[in-house]
Amino acid sequence: MSLTPEGAFLFHTYLRTVAIWMDLMDHENTYQTHIPRYILTSPLLFHSVCAFAARYLSLCNSQQLHSTWESVASSHYGEALQLMIRALNSPSHDHIVTATILLSSYEIVSGIASERHRKHLLGQTMLIKYHKLSARSTGEDRANFWIHVRHEIGAALATERPVMLDPMEWGLTWHAEELREDVQGNHVLWILARVLNLIYGEEKQDEASNWEKREGFLQELEDWRKAQLHTFIGIPYGEEDDDGFRKVFFTVTAAAAGTFWYHVTHILLYAEPTLQNEAFVPFIQDQAKCIGDIAVSEFPDELRVFASHGLYYAAKHIEGLGRKARLWGIMNMVEEQLGYSTRPMVRRLQAGVEAGGK
Template identity: 30%
Template structure:
């Protein structure tokens, strides 16, 4: 092992590896993946590529970009080779593909990222979905699921793998915060599936009924949540209505972010449905919807601005922060959220610029409409 490789492995274990394990208390991507990388050039080079890519975005770009490109090319060649082997270790191929997806996501989630994620979904369909039984396979699937949900939110479309095809990960009671967080991720994916389903795939009546049912599931998830997973408040509230929260484990914070996005999407649908039916003539009803949106906006912001929230949670928070800014009750809070999104990209190397630009366009559109 060279000194360069050792340095990149250490950076991975303390950085991106921790992000990937944010909803995995067993820390499979910092433990099992690095352990297996010692005897797998594919995993070793994939880890090094990802770690170097992050460094190229937060440190000396010209130095680290060359290193990242070199390891990326090596890992991609090995990945293509392994995919053509009959006796390929598909669990390692799955991990490597996810690591390279994360590499592409760091800079900008463009066509290469989508193509790679589609490749992961094809790999899951053909080799992995029926046999996800080991802890590493489960950890890999949930990382894939976070990618899939994030891309669905960005593109306003259903997830690549339908929620009905997700592994039977919800079976059996499990009150650990990582399992609870993964469950609400699954519920969010179900909401997305209904919200952004192509017209004609489901009748309006069935769609509305399914939304009511998944909404009830989301509410039950919240009702069943232990109080400690809500975050413990200091009691202080800022001028923007934000509370200072402390979480005993970071996975609880990540799960809450997914919950609040699910609630916002359901509220958007309620407002849209009522407007189409001309049922929002009652100003009180409309104001109630808006206040609920403001509540979830403040809740997301409270989590993200609280002391002690780790980088892995902030990476999960990029899409939730977009919705928090979209429904922020004040311009000052909206500006703070934009600044945090910029900070995430500048300090962590995780792409947020697309979401910030989208928020800016929406604000400009609102201001122009108000001036008409």
Template identity: 55%
Template sequence: MLPAVSLTSETAFLLQTYRRTVATWMDVFDHNQTYELSIPRLTLTSPLLFHCICAFTARHLSLSQSGRNSSWTPIAQHHYGEALRLLISLLNSPSAQDHALTATILLSSYEVISSLGQEHRRHFLGAMMLIKSHGITARSIGIDRANFWIYVRHEIGVALATEKPLILNPDEWNVQWEEGETREDMLGNHILWILARAIGLVYGRSKEAKDIELEQRKRKELIDETYKWRHELPDTFVWVKYGEPDEEGFKRVYFAVSAAAAAMFWYHIVHILLLAEPTVQDQTHDSEIQYHAMQIANIAISDIPDSVRVFSSHGLYYAAKRIDGVARKARIWNLLHDIETQLGYHTRTAVKRLQGLVETGN
């Protein structure tokens, strides 16, 4: 089949850069490397995916390294406009809508790193409608499965930022977990399912409408579920601390598998949510809250891949919010700041919220 797109030196560079950078972000919990291996195979025969990938990569380049690559901004905007035009045309066509969900996920990712607000919400909701209309769930296979879990991660990021439950209820995910599972990506998605349910419990209804005793029981049940998840983990989830503690008491850790580092990061976030959000549930749990906040920071300061760093930005807010000591909080603010300046992933809003909490004494 002849290519449906024409390459230039610039677009060839964007396609190559995509595989080295933002594609790895998408595959953080996907050992099949769908976005690194399967999606690039489609780009030369799909102008829609071609422009989506060029837009996403160029936007990443325009935002990363402290804005020194601002010349990529008009290039990103050009490819974004072309991709949007092609996607609208495809969605308005009665024929098969091949790659529509993948394109929507890529454009949503473009908007997530840019923090574009309404545009992101539009594609976010569009992705959910495509997922539901095509019957895509956690049990789907291939690209559909990869897209489902990337959509879930986007939802989790928005839910944590807005302190609201996920739009796609975890009860509708159609999950199935294998006993004795050893794949780190599968286990990572499992903890995300627990995390989504924790978010729904913590931020689900108004305080007045809650049965406090029932809520406390459900919080304990979810915590017990996370302990069970951890108890059954394979040895690849064991971390090793190395080096000397820094001035704030943080110490680097090493994981043999990146997905295991990301999964353990979210394991600790689940505990902070259930113990301390939206308010601390019991003052006797303070040492436990501090333990989980410290472990989150230990993972975040370590030599972890960019794919883990980017996804960790949502959870770091909660670690900084609950950790004791302004110096420790400031260290986590700096980690968030570095994610934006080095990788171009928007974290400014989270840092401002954290600084505001300190200024008001919360």
């Protein structure tokens, strides 16, 4: 493919921004090192990458000509969709899942209506199943599988629904020798997905049976925690701020992500969709503070984006208007600085407080 100055700029933007987001839980850095090899030989990948990068530029606060990039993003997005439809109707499906993941990411950062995106996510799920992608996949397929999982988790948390791809069909196998932060971080996402299916599933359960299953997940989380590398332990530094938060340092971003979701999953088990027992309130506050400590720290962009839905639940349940407002502010900054849509979540939180929430 021929390359224009604009295309080269979008390519570089992709490599230094959203590609890093995609590789949050992938030590192989597939979207930074593997995918770029094919961008100039695959029109579908090229337009998908350009659409995503241009959409980022149209939303983040680092650019002045937002409207210009918005039209560029829409043009590449439309071209990529047409190419995808042709690819789906032809024998060749090279990089079709990767392009779908990229365009789905475009929709997520754009804040496209949840129901519309849910339909697209359902199509993405069917594509994942058709190509038999799983946790046992390798290379590009493995990267795409776990990004799809993160997409599903974000959608499930936003809509309070189960994930669509049954976690029991992910084909996971865990080995003690897999001492990598990305592998262990993805393990906690598997626990989280199963928790989401329990608390937001349609299956009716009696109270005793429901709590028994929740207790089982709490034990599973502790077993996960005990098996982790030292990199999953955040090192506090500095003094507590006026809201009682204290910054923590993680040497590996994937470990910070895994620890973050470990704490979020606890809150879900204790308090969603309703508080399970008043005796759990102190535990919920401990978990929410741990989440807040990570959030106020030097939060890498890729973690800030993926963590927004989890931060919502910390802000929802943490006590004290000042603390809530602090977490709201962090969520708002994610949208202002990175373009990732968070304001609808903040408005829901504020409405809850105005309606009489704590």
